[in-house]
Amino acid sequence: MKLQAGLWQQQTLKLTMTQELTQAIALLQYNTQELSEFLENKALENPLLQIESGNVQAMDPRFDRTKPARKKLEKDKQHWIEQIGKIEPYLDEHIKSQLDFKLIQSIANGEKVFDYLIECLDENGYLRVEMSEVATRFRISDEAVDKAINLLQGVEPAGIGARNLQECILLQLKRKQPRNDLAEEIIEKYFDSFADKKWRDISKELGVKMSEIQEVFDFIQTLNPRPAASFQHEKSAYIVPDVIIDWDGESFSVSVFDEALPKISFNNDYYKRFSANKDKQVKRFLQDNQQDYFWIMRSIEQRKETLTKVSLKIVEKQQEFFIKGPAYLKPMIMKEIADELDIHESTVSRAVREKYAQTPFGTLELRSFFSSTIKTTSDENTSSKQVKTIISKLIDGENKQKPLSDQELVQLLKDQEGMVVSRRTIAKYRDQLGIPSSSKRKRYD
Numbered sequence: 344m345k346l347q348a349g350l351w352q353q354q355t356l357k358l359t360m361t362q363e364l365t366q367a368i369a370l371l372q373y374n375t376q377e378l379s380e381f382l383e384n385k386a387l388e389n390p391l392l393q394i395e396s397g398n399v400q401a402m403d404p405r406f407d408r409t410k411p412a413r414k415k416l417e418k419d420k421q422h423w424i425e426q427i428g429k430i431e432p433y434l435d436e437h438i439k440s441q442l443d444f445k446l447i448q449s450i451a452n453g454e455k456v457f458d459y460l461i462e463c464l465d466e467n468g469y470l471r472v473e474m475s476e477v478a479t480r481f482r483i484s485d486e487a488v489d490k491a492i493n494l495l496q497g498v499e500p501a502g503i504g505a506r507n508l509q510e511c512i513l514l515q516l517k518r519k520q521p522r523n524d525l526a527e528e529i530i531e532k533y534f535d536s537f538a539d540k541k542w543r544d545i546s547k548e549l550g551v552k553m554s555e556i557q558e559v560f561d562f563i564q565t566l567n568p569r570p571a572a573s574f575q576h577e578k579s580a581y582i583v584p585d586v587i588i589d590w591d592g593e594s595f596s597v598s599v600f601d602e603a604l605p606k607i608s609f610n611n612d613y614y615k616r617f618s619a620n621k622d623k624q625v626k627r628f629l630q631d632n633q634q635d636y637f638w639i640m641r642s643i644e645q646r647k648e649t650l651t652k653v654s655l656k657i658v659e660k661q662q663e664f665f666i667k668g669p670a671y672l673k674p675m676i677m678k679e680i681a682d683e684l685d686i687h688e689s690t691v692s693r694a695v696r697e698k699y700a701q702t703p704f705g706t707l708e709l710r711s712f713f714s715s716t717i718k719t720t721s722d723e724n725t726s727s728k729q730v731k732t733i734i735s736k737l738i739d740g741e742n743k744q745k746p747l748s749d750q751e752l753v754q755l756l757k758d759q760e761g762m763v764v765s766r767r768t769i770a771k772y773r774d775q776l777g778i779p780s781s782s783k784r785k786r787y788d
Contacts, residue, residue: 366638370642371650372694375604376583391614391633392609392636393613394605395605433574438461438503443494451482459472459480464504468572496514500570501514502514502570505570513527513530515566515570516530525555529545533548540782557788585599585650585698586598586709595658601647652684656680657709661673664704695713711728714728733756738784749781752769753765
């Protein structure tokens, strides 16, 4: 093999991502909230990009533009107590308000131990700390920790301080009057088998009927597996649609909803103030930021244009859905849209990523309009979502004493709907819908 130094010319083809292209791709996949955050951060970095304040103003109900009628004012005064905001208690405050501090003080470092135990409760009210860890931390015996945990588990709501689901249910059962001895025995000794609906073994060992175990199951369903859930103070999340799709009975209208986006403009005053400066660094700074501003504007326009085209094509191919409802959703993949618009499939994927459309049938994710194809006996195609809808209806209407097996669902779909679906696919769709198998759906009434 001959090795020597030298110069050669070689011609190659290489795809280079420019900064403008990279930014355009990033902005395309942003939803409204992410794009708003991006623009606000850019406004802090780029002095030539300014956000117009007061674009979106929150209404203050105390200062309505129209003068309220006198009767309405009098009515508001009479029912003023209904206008007071509801104060939601916090879990730690609720627990401490029930504790007997004499019993707490009977434990070494009692108050600190209880504060720590409360801190170790998760959002469902389960105690997520080992007894040995508490004992080591506060230098107390395991018996003292056990006593503290028992006091904690004695507060309302029942189930607080449980270490697992089994203990949570048992704590609630022991508070019920009259006591259900069979339910307590089943949960304490046969919890896993009971949860897996392996009831025949339990029935034989305890000498009870299957219908009695069914009654226990129905009773357990009324208990709360998340006793602290009502003390969570998370605010409701609201979805802002990216696209508005309307049907007036004759034609469709599709528009990109950009009212929630901050309005941006070029800061001409800042540019004029420093453009006369002869310093090279200042001129370079202005030039870079001016170019960045125009790149952002072009990227936003390109995002809006692509999102509009993709949305229009979705409406064009799913007209029956927007007129008649979700049951008429047709099978459609992103490649179909990409080919018809002469763009790459990844562009369609970015355009619909985490974006929602306000439709006559509710606000839906744009990705939900894409589904795989299922063959039918009439050589036509149907969507996987239609199959899932029909599976749900068939299971809802089944005889619960003799629930439909996956193979029976396969045959019903073929005979009644003309849909050719394998048993494995039925099982997959059933899992996606959160529907258990036929053996776990069976009732013994």
